[in-house]
Amino acid sequence: MVYLSFFSEITLARQKKIINGGHAFVGTRGLNDHGQHWRERYALFQKYGDRIISEVLEEHVRFVPSLHPPRIDSPEKRLPTRRVSSDIEPIDIKRAVNEISGIEAIEIAKAYTCERPEPAFVKGPVTSDIMNDFRRERSVWPISVYKISDVEIHGPWFNAGIILVSQGHRFRIDEIYQPAGEQPQDICLEKSLYELQFENKRFLEINEDCVLLATNGHNIYGHWLVDFLPKIYLLDYIGIDLSKIKFLMPSDVGHWAVDLMNLVGIKKENLIIYDQNEIVPLCRSLFVPTLLRMSGRTSPLFLNATEFINKRIDKNIQTKSDVSNTFLYFDREQEFTWRKIDGHDKIIKLFNDLNFHIVRPEKLSISEQIRLVRGAKVIAGQHGSALHSTIFCQDPVFAVVLHENRRNWFAGLQAGIGEYLGHQTGYIFGETSSHENIFSTRFEASDIRMGVDFARMA
Secondary structure: OHHHHHHHHHHHHHHHHHHHHHHHHOOOOOOOOOOHHHHHHHHHHHHHOOHHHHHHHHHHHHHOOOOOOOOOOOOEEOOOOOOOHHHOEEEEHHHHHHHOOOEEEEEEEOOEEOOOOOOOEEEOOOOHHHHHHHHOOOEEOOEEEEEEEEEEEEEEEOOOEEEEEEOOEEEEOHHHOOOOOOHHHHHHHHHHHHHHHOOOOEEEEEOOOEEOOOEOEOOOHHHHHHHHHHHHHHHHHOOOOOOOOEEEEEOOOOHHHHHHHHHOOOOHHHEEEEOOOOEEEEEEEEEEEOOOEEOOEEOOHHHHHHHHHHHHHHHHOOOOOOOOOOEEEEOOOOOOOOEEEEOHHHHHHHHHHOOOEEEOHHHOOHHHHHHHHHOOOEEEEEOOHHHHHHHHOOOOOEEEEEEOOOOOOOOOHHHHHHHOOOOEEEEEEOEEEEEOOEEEEEOOHHHHHHHHHHHHHO
16 A cells, blocks of 8 residues: 555656646747657647556656666765856867866767768658758767766756766767757756755765766667667777776666666676766766767768677677568557557558568567567668667668658668668658647558568569
8 A cells, every 4th residue: 555655646746747847848939859758748648648647657667777876986975065057167078188187088080971872762752851851961970988087977868968067167078969059958957056055966976987878868778779889899999898897877777778788798786877866976087988870870880889799799698590580570659659650550460461570679678689680681660769779680681661751850860870780771751740749650551562572672
């Protein structure tokens, strides 16, 4: 009874949080790219009512790992009182390397710009504007590993990402997936400092060398596959002993994040798990590897990184491929999602008739998912996290991507993943409509059949 009462109280609190979060962005101007997390859940609450609250809470409980005290050598301390965030000067990390002591940069690859390859095929009612969105993705950031001394870590948050503060400066590091806009970060930092002043947060001093991997999107599976795990390769490349160094891990990631780290040989005892809503780590020596991709493009080093990751996985689990299922369709839960397929059941039947094995990845362990894709020749599904598991494929694979038809939504990340891995990627667009921030896309069976036929003959 005590547990049920406690669960009910949390449910009510979660309901209030979703409603308030949704209200905060209703009718706002100039913040269209922010608050998507709250907009999505508020739209679902408006449509489904209280039952979505329990679903959100159960999902949170299911995917949050059990919290253990962070493994550190030094005790927690209180942060000194600060005034306001305007006292902290934002500074670009490249300038900081030259002007501030205690900051180093190891450059691994320079930035470059080039035309990207066209998709293997494009089917459906796609417009030239949408294809121009794809072709506009021409640049790749420089790749580096930064080492920063005596740095505070605020976050990560869903939109604002990580904020690094040291010696009276806040560092701008676009290459670790921080947004370009200043206002959201300013707001988050000011709130964090306010909570520290009134002792609603604690300062955690970490004297061991540690690594910052997770930034924006840290609680989304696909970001770990494409953004965070590949950074481990950069650490090995510059000679860091991966068996000894510690890795920071925000506590609200799914259990799969801990599982993924374990699969690539990073044991749980080397993770410093902290609640970013209550803790601000202060790291005496922090390594910050940058991304190997920018929006829809990846660096040529992405191939080296995925090969490195897969070799480490092979040492930890038996990954013999499942050659009985060479054609896979990754299904996506439809009820509580803001991106839906109109006529979902018919699409599943169509792929079943086309001899695809229908898979719900979230019902499988990560090891099972890896074994499944290792022998695949064609993998189809809605664009998103599930399809990013093509990084684990043993041989080049053909990805058939079902995509929404909306301007500014087509960075073509799946094609970017395959660009240097030798994969081919084809896109099938449908007709997308929206209502109360729920987007529904209807795909033509003839487009899907033609796309699958093309993939099979490739």
